[in-house]
Every structure is written in C-alpha cells, then in structure tokens.
Amino acid sequence: MLLILVTFKLNTKYMSRLNVALFFFGCITIIAQKPKVDQTRLENRILELAQFGLQENGETERVAFSDADVAAQHWVVQKLKDLGLQVHIDFAGNVIGKREGKSSTLKSISFGSHIDRVPNGGNYDGCLGSMASLEVLEVLNENKITTKHPLEIIIFSNEEGGVMGSRAIAGHLGKDALKVVNSTGYSMGEGIMRLGGDTTRIAKVARKKNEIAAFLELHIEQGGTLENENIQIGTVEGIVGLKWWDVEFTGFSNHAGTTPMNARQDALLAAAKFIVSVNEITNSFDGAQVGTVGKIKAEPGAPNVIPGKVVTSLEIRDLSSEVIEKVYQAIKTKGEEIAEASNVQIEFRALDTTADPAIMTSSIQDAIGASAEKLGLSTKKMPSGAGHDAQDMALIAPTGMIFVPSQGGISHSPKEFTSAEDMANGANVLLHTILALDKKLD
Ligand code: HGY
Ligand code: MN
Numbered sequence: 001m002l003l004i005l006v007t008f009k010l011n012t013k014y015m016s017r018l019n020v021a022l023f024f025f026g027c028i029t030i031i032a033q034k035p036k037v038d039q040t041r042l043e044n045r046i047l048e049l050a051q052f053g054l055q056e057n058g059e060t061e062r063v064a065f066s067d068a069d070v071a072a073q074h075w076v077v078q079k080l081k082d083l084g085l086q087v088h089i090d091f092a093g094n095v096i097g098k099r100e101g102k103s104s105t106l107k108s109i110s111f112g113s114h115i116d117r118v119p120n121g122g123n124y125d126g127c128l129g130s131m132a133s134l135e136v137l138e139v140l141n142e143n144k145i146t147t148k149h150p151l152e153i154i155i156f157s158n159e160e161g162g163v164m165g166s167r168a169i170a171g172h173l174g175k176d177a178l179k180v181v182n183s184t185g186y187s188m189g190e191g192i193m194r195l196g197g198d199t200t201r202i203a204k205v206a207r208k209k210n211e212i213a214a215f216l217e218l219h220i221e222q223g224g225t226l227e228n229e230n231i232q233i234g235t236v237e238g239i240v241g242l243k244w245w246d247v248e249f250t251g252f253s254n255h256a257g258t259t260p261m262n263a264r265q266d267a268l269l270a271a272a273k274f275i276v277s278v279n280e281i282t283n284s285f286d287g288a289q290v291g292t293v294g295k296i297k298a299e300p301g302a303p304n305v306i307p308g309k310v311v312t313s314l315e316i317r318d319l320s321s322e323v324i325e326k327v328y329q330a331i332k333t334k335g336e337e338i339a340e341a342s343n344v345q346i347e348f349r350a351l352d353t354t355a356d357p358a359i360m361t362s363s364i365q366d367a368i369g370a371s372a373e374k375l376g377l378s379t380k381k382m383p384s385g386a387g388h389d390a391q392d393m394a395l396i397a398p399t400g401m402i403f404v405p406s407q408g409g410i411s412h413s414p415k416e417f418t419s420a421e422d423m424a425n426g427a428n429v430l431l432h433t434i435l436a437l438d439k440k441l442d
C-alpha cells in the first residue's frame with residue numbers, strides 16, 4: 001500500500017482527474033475488502049470433513065447420531081479448541097464455541113450451521129456454513145481483530161432429522177420429538193445422549209428471546225436460481241415451513257398365490273395409489289407448495305406375501321402454514337377415500353419435527369446485501385425452499401441467511417457441488433456482515 005501511495009505522489013501531476021478518482025476508488029475498495037478468508041484453507045477443511053462417513057463405494061454415511069457423525073463432532077470440537085475458543089457440547093448435543101469480545105455486557109453475535117447429512121448426502125449442505133464459520137474465526141485471529149460483541153459459533157445437532165439442536169435452543173423441542181427415530185435406528189433421545197447431550201436437562205439449552213444480538217447462517221442454495229442467473233450471493237428473505245407425517249396402511253397379509261385378486265387387502269397397492277395422489281393434489285393448488293413421499297416400508301416384505309402393513313412418510317412445505325394445512329387436509333381426505341376403496345385402514349401420525357415458516361430480519365438482510373456489495377459481489381433477495389436451523393433461531397434472535405450457488409441446483413445428493421471461489425465469496429460475506437453488525441449493534 002505504501003508503495004502504491006509513493007507511486008501515486010510521484011505521478012499525480014501527470015494523472016487526469018478521472019484517473020485520480022479511479023485510483024482512490026481502487027484503494028478504498030481494496031481497504032474495504034480486508035480482511036479476507038483463505039479460500040484454499042476453507043476448501044481443504046470441507047474436503048477433510050467429507051472424509052467422515054465416506055464409504056469405499058463413494059457413498060456417504062453421516063446421518064445424525066451415526067458413528068461418523070459423532071467422530072465429526074469430536075473433530076470440530078478439537079478444531080475450535082485449536083482456535084482458542086471456549087468450547088462445550090450443550091444438553092441437546094450442539095457444539096458451542098465462544099470467543100470473548102471487548103465488551104463484557106454486549107450480547108453475542110452467533111453464527112453456524114450443521115455437519116450431519118441426509119443418507120448418502122453431499123459435502124456442502126451444512127458443512128459449508130460450519131467450515132466457513134471456523135474460517136471466519138481463524139481470519140479474525142490472524143488479523144488480531146477483537147470484536148466488541150462476543151462471538152459464538154454453533155454447530156447444530158441433527159439438522160436433517162427435524163432441526164433438533166436449533167429447536168432446543170429456540171425452546172420448542174417437545175418430548176414427542178425425542179421419540180422420532182432416524183435411519184440409524186436411534187431415536188432423537190438416544191442420539192442426544194450419543195452426542196454428549198442430556199435429555200433430562202434439555203430445557204436448560206433454551207435461550208431467552210433477544211438473548212443473542214444476531215444470528216447468521218451461510219448455506220449453499222440447494223436450488224438452481226443463483227447459478228442460472230449468474231449471481232454470486234443470495235440474501236434469504238424467508239424460509240419455508242415444513243411438516244412431516246408417518247402414514248400407516250393396515251391391510252391383511254395373506255398368500256399371494258391362493259388369494260384371489262378380488263379378495264385382497266393389499267396395503268402396498270393402497271399406498272401406491274396414495275403416493276400418486278400426493279403428487280396430483282399438491283400440484284392441483286396454485287402456488288409453490290411441494291409435497292413428497294420419500295420413504296416407504298412394506299411388511300412382511302416377501303414376493304409371495306400380500307403386504308399387510310405399509311408405512312410411508314409424507315412431507316409438505318410452503319412459506320405459509322395455512323397452505324400446508326390446506327394441502328394436508330386435501331391429501332388426508334383423498335387418502336381416506338383410497339383406503340376405503342382398497343379395504344384397508346389408514347392412519348396419519350404427525351411427527352414432532354415441524355419447522356414453521358420464518359421471515360429473515362430486514363436489517364440483517366440489508367447488512368448482508370451491503371457486505372456483498374462492498375466486496376463487489378452480485379446479489380439478489382430470494383426465498384429458501386429448504387429448511388434450516390436459521391428458521392428456529394429467527395424465533396429468538398434477529399436472523400439472516402447468506403446463500404451461494406449450488407452447481408446444477410443439486411443437493412441432498414453426493415453430486416452436490418459448490419466451487420471453492422463461491423464458498424470463499426460466501427465466507428467473506430459472512431465475515432464482513434459479522435464485522436458490520438459488530439459496529440452497528442449495541
Ligand atoms: O430438508 C431440508 O430442507 C434441509 O436441507 N434440512
Ligand atoms: Mn439438508
């Protein structure tokens with residue numbers, strides 16, 4: 001910088017006014033963009049984290065509570081300790097790391113994401129926000145920056161199985177939620193104990209409203225909007241709500257060779273018709289709601305036995321809780337008609353994993369947009385069709401989310417990909433938004 005200034009002094013008399021203006025603009029831009037994250041270090045951390053649960057056939061297995069999830073959690077704890085943070089695992093299994101601020105009275109600025117994955121998921125969903133949060137702390141350390149506010153990193157537990165850790169922090173993880181079992185075979189209650197939490201004291205994890213000054217989450221978009229429009233940063237305006245049900249069909253298991261076609265109570269046949277109807281009914285309403293059956297289990301599960309029992313999942317999402325309810329009621333009515341016509345019973349059981357729609361705080365959206373602009377990155381406001389821990393944090397703190405492009409709009413798949421440059425862009429926006437909020441908030 002000194003060299004540039006000397007050069008500038010020597011050449012001033014030969015420079016036009018326009019050049020001078022451009023020169024100053026350049027200097028200001030360079031200064032405004034500092035500090036910056038280390039793109040290679042961030043990418044390497046993502047690749048290191050990706051090793052946890054990687055199978056020989058290339059598939060990934062790091063569903064919450066699995067051995068790989070627990071091992072990855074221990075790895076993150078060590079990384080945060082190496083960065084000099086005070087680290088603990090709370091009673092809900094969340095990893096919490098704290099960095100002191102200059103003020104002992106100000107509330108913390110918190111940020112983070114999750115490291116658990118859907119079965120055979122990708123390397124970026126949740127992992128980017130988690131590793132970028134580590135990178136932000138590392139850059140602050142390197143630049144010897146102490147913020148006024150204390151900083152807090154949160155790596156939330158079991159995001160993919162019902163935003164468990166953030167619901168506990170927001171104070172609405174109900175007792176029924178602890179009974180929900182994921183693909184590892186562990187219930188949330190058992191899983192919390194595996195992660196070093198304690199279900200008997202989980203209520204203590206809940207924070208008071210506005211106990212946190214602001215919460216930020218960086219995440220991959222998981223859709224194709226940013227890539228298609230060639231935009232580097234998305235500022236999330238709102239996050240869809242989502243509800244899950246188990247739908248159980250009870251028929252009668254009987255011999256597949258001797259039971260005539262007109263005398264069957266085939267639970268799987270009824271379930272098949274139901275699955276088609278979920279798609280048709282969800283499509284029949286105007287709007288952007290989505291409805292999915294993503295899981296099915298038929299019993300007893302043999303080629304020569306008529307299935308007597310089937311359980312499917314049902315998930316509905318929308319930015320409005322009323323729309324979710326309206327679509328659900330239509331699906332339920334149709335399901336009951338199908339069951340009656342198929343001579344089977346049907347039961348809908350709502351799971352305690354509901355995430356309500358959430359609007360992101362407008363002042364935080366503005367801070368994200370301004371940081372992106374300062375860094376010279378293109379940006380747009382957009383909704384999130386995926387659920388996130390930020391939506392529960394929004395119940396108790398001013399909250400914002402930063403999106404970066406997902407290649408091909410692919411997510412919840414091993415093909416999920418975000419370039420190192422896009423990841424670094426997002427991490428820089430996270431860093432500069434934290435610094436801007438640190439200046440602005442009291
Ligand atoms: O399912 C979701 O929307 C999120 O990725 N957990
Ligand atoms: Mn996900």
Ligand code: MN
Pocket residue numbers: 114125126159219387388
């Ligand atoms: Mn996620």
